[in-house]
Amino acid sequence: MEITINRKPLDKVTESENEGRQAVHSIKLEQANTTEELPAVFKINELNLWYGQDHALKDIQFTIPEKQVTAIIGPSGCGKSTFIKTLNRMVEMVPSVRMSGEILYRGRNIFDSKYNVEELRTEVGMVFQRPNPFPKSIYENIAYGPKIHGIKNKKVLDEVVEKSLRQAAIWDEVKDRLHENAVGLSGGQQQRLCIARCLAVEPDVILMDEPTSALDPISTLKVEELIQELKKNYSIVIVTHNMQQAARISDKTAFFLNGEVIEFRDTGTLFSTPSDKRTEDYITGRFG
Amino acid sequence: MSNDIRNYSIKELIERKKKRRAKVSFVESLAPKLLALCAIISVLTTLGILVTLLKETATFFSKVSVVEFLTSHKWFPFASGPYAEFGIWPLVLSTLKVTMISMFIAIPVGLSCAIYLSEYASVQTRKVIKPILEVLAGVPTIVFGFFALTFVTPLLKMFIPSLSLFNALSPGIVVGVMIIPMIASLSEDAMKAVPESIREGAFAIGSTRFEAAIKVVLPAASSGIIASFVLGISRALGETMIVTIAGGARPIASLNVTESIQTMTAYIVQVSQGDAGYGTTVYYSIYAVGMALFIFTLLMNLFAQYISRRLRRNQHDS
Numbered sequence: 203m204e205i206t207i208n209r210k211p212l213d214k215v216t217e218s219e220n221e222g223r224q225a226v227h228s229i230k231l232e233q234a235n236t237t238e239e240l241p242a243v244f245k246i247n248e249l250n251l252w253y254g255q256d257h258a259l260k261d262i263q264f265t266i267p268e269k270q271v272t273a274i275i276g277p278s279g280c281g282k283s284t285f286i287k288t289l290n291r292m293v294e295m296v297p298s299v300r301m302s303g304e305i306l307y308r309g310r311n312i313f314d315s316k317y318n319v320e321e322l323r324t325e326v327g328m329v330f331q332r333p334n335p336f337p338k339s340i341y342e343n344i345a346y347g348p349k350i351h352g353i354k355n356k357k358v359l360d361e362v363v364e365k366s367l368r369q370a371a372i373w374d375e376v377k378d379r380l381h382e383n384a385v386g387l388s389g390g391q392q393q394r395l396c397i398a399r400c401l402a403v404e405p406d407v408i409l410m411d412e413p414t415s416a417l418d419p420i421s422t423l424k425v426e427e428l429i430q431e432l433k434k435n436y437s438i439v440i441v442t443h444n445m446q447q448a449a450r451i452s453d454k455t456a457f458f459l460n461g462e463v464i465e466f467r468d469t470g471t472l473f474s475t476p477s478d479k480r481t482e483d484y485i486t487g488r489f490g
Numbered sequence: 491m492s493n494d495i496r497n498y499s500i501k502e503l504i505e506r507k508k509k510r511r512a513k514v515s516f517v518e519s520l521a522p523k524l525l526a527l528c529a530i531i532s533v534l535t536t537l538g539i540l541v542t543l544l545k546e547t548a549t550f551f552s553k554v555s556v557v558e559f560l561t562s563h564k565w566f567p568f569a570s571g572p573y574a575e576f577g578i579w580p581l582v583l584s585t586l587k588v589t590m591i592s593m594f595i596a597i598p599v600g601l602s603c604a605i606y607l608s609e610y611a612s613v614q615t616r617k618v619i620k621p622i623l624e625v626l627a628g629v630p631t632i633v634f635g636f637f638a639l640t641f642v643t644p645l646l647k648m649f650i651p652s653l654s655l656f657n658a659l660s661p662g663i664v665v666g667v668m669i670i671p672m673i674a675s676l677s678e679d680a681m682k683a684v685p686e687s688i689r690e691g692a693f694a695i696g697s698t699r700f701e702a703a704i705k706v707v708l709p710a711a712s713s714g715i716i717a718s719f720v721l722g723i724s725r726a727l728g729e730t731m732i733v734t735i736a737g738g739a740r741p742i743a744s745l746n747v748t749e750s751i752q753t754m755t756a757y758i759v760q761v762s763q764g765d766a767g768y769g770t771t772v773y774y775s776i777y778a779v780g781m782a783l784f785i786f787t788l789l790m791n792l793f794a795q796y797i798s799r800r801l802r803r804n805q806h807d808s
Contacts, residue, residue: 292694324696334687337710347695350705396691403695 240267243407243437244289249303251284253296257461258284262303264456264466266407271433273448273469274441276458277489282441283331285458286409289439290326291319308406324351327400328409332416333392335384335399340367340376343384343395347403362402370398371428390421397428401436408432410440414447426451445485449473457481543784546777553771559778563743565752567772568765576775578782580741584658584751585783588733589726591662591747592669596722599666600673601715607674608681609703620675627671635735638664643736656738656750664736665729669722676721680714681707713801720794724787730755754783 244266251259259281266272274282287293288305291312304311312322324347336343344363353359363380367373372394376387384395393413400408410429414422429438429451442448448455449469456466457478465472465481476482483489551559554576562577569575603623607616643660647653653660684707692702708715738750739760752760758776766772 290694292690295690295693320696320698322696323694328694330687330690330694332687334685334691336688336691336706346692346705350695350697350701399691400695 243268245306247304252300254298260461268437270453271438272454273452274456275448280458281461282458286441290323326407327405329413331412335392339381340384341380344402366398366402370394390417407437543781547781550774550778565741580743581754585753587658588662592666592726595666596669600670603674604677608678623671631731635732638736653748658747658751661732661736673718673722676718677715680711684710713798717794717798724790734759754779
């Protein structure tokens with residue numbers, strides 16, 4: 203099914219159109235940004251990032267819409283993970299990193315020296331590639347976030363724990379063992395627990411860095427269903443290696459290659475009629 | 491040339507080597523025996539020490555009753571005949587006073603040091619601080635002893651005029667300083683062993699560095715940290731030189747830390763230096779005191795093993 207969608211445009215496209223693509227590429231990107239009617243959570247302007255001498259992100263410029271799933275796809279080493287980690291400034295933990303440009307989160311530049319990074323990360327939560335529960339009880343894992351932000355009332359915490367675990371579709375599996383160690387859960391359960399931990403502080407945006415790459419197909423399916431559910435209340439940015447996954451769950455897709463955004467548009471359009479030859483090559487499986 | 495090489499197939503080479511296998515298998519069979527022998531030496535030494543201690547302790551208890559030893563709070567071993575008293579409590583209390591004081595210093599400072607090195611310090615800072623800590627760990631205890639007597643005690647006397655020249659406070663503090671590197675280094679190892687992904691998880695929900703360190707990394711490393719505390723305590727219990735030099739030789743059962751004391755180890759030193767003749771009750775008493783000390787440290791080590799096993803089971807259960 204994927205293949206038929208991808209192959210169709212190839213037949214329709216003429217030689218001349220193909221040549222013209224490179225030229226109109228930038229204009230189309232511009233249009234995609236300006237004609238955006240949904241409110242934006244992130245506006246990325248001319249973002250450049252270096253690891254030492256290595257220019258890892260080049261002039262990134264696009265807008266991430268509210269309450270949508272935005273997928274970031276691209277081959278290994280193209281800067282997808284680096285990009286998503288700049289959105290909550292986790293990338294700054296790498297000592298040699300340098301950046302230029304700006305990222306506006308709800309209109310405020312997150313690189314502003316006055317911007318409190320802890321505040322940003324409370325609003326912009328993150329789920330990692332490998333599940334990373336704390337070696338504490340399931341309950342303590344979820345309650346940790348609210349607790350460090352000053353919530354001490356036991357009753358409130360109980361409610362937050364239950365609500366977050368329900369939202370992350372794991373409540374029924376763990377409700378009888380809340381005080382057991384989270385490390386004893388299966389990989390898929392751990393990942394949903396990490397999503398619940400992230401939800402417990404009621405973030406605005408959830409960043410997901412290949413959240414299903416370490417999971418089996420059934421756990422992957424559960425997490426994907428969960429993302430569809432969460433979309434109603436949260437804006438989600440997801441890095442994925444899996445193009446089918448991007449096509450299945452996202453509304454917008456950005457294709458990264460060698461640190462550049464080659465194409466950013468509605469997922470349906472990007473997968474059916476990519477405007478750039480490189481995108482087409484990647485999604486039809488010619489490289490990557 | 492390249493053809494020559496090809497003529498030797500790997501298979502042939504292996505066949506040739508096989509002929510020499512006999513020699514190899516001799517080494518192979520000898521190696522575990524030699525290694526086991528070395529392991530047995532340490533076991534035998536421990537057993538030897540235990541047997542000596544037990545034997546001489548038994549001799550001591552044939553002269554002095556166990557009840558007196560454990561319940562009397564008077565220690566006058568050098569008094570003549572019926573006036574001699576062998577109640578171990580003054581020595582135990584002295585030892586515990588020094589140990590407690592040293593832990594009040596070593597645990598907070600050592601742990602803070604570990605948190606700083608593991609969670610905050612840059613690579614460069616670590617490169618400077620770690621060797622300094624190691625130097626501190628390598629200072630001979632006799633140097634620490636003189637440091638306590640000639641520097642710390644006079645310094646403390648400025649604040650506590652009633653402090654005697656020999657006391658529990660000064661050696662306690664210095665023993666604590668001596669143990670800081672041990673606790674810092676072992677706790678830092680335990681904290682460094684906590685995977686980076688766990689810290690990232692904490693940062694990603696808005697933890698500050700301090701919150702991540704105290705509420706996530708520290709609990710995750712607790713088994714190693716507690717083991718470092720217990721090792722520190724064992725070290726303080728057995729510390730000899732500092733307390734002999736700066737603690738004095740007055741075994742009094744009191745909780746006062748400004749007066750002269752005599753720890754279990756310092757008493758053994760005093761007797762070993764020739765204050766008592768071979769075969770006297772005093773001579774045998776050092777074995778009983780040594781036995782008590784041995785039991786103390788053994789209990790501490792068993793306790794440490796129990797704690798770290800329990801914590802590890804909680805954390806890495808899967």
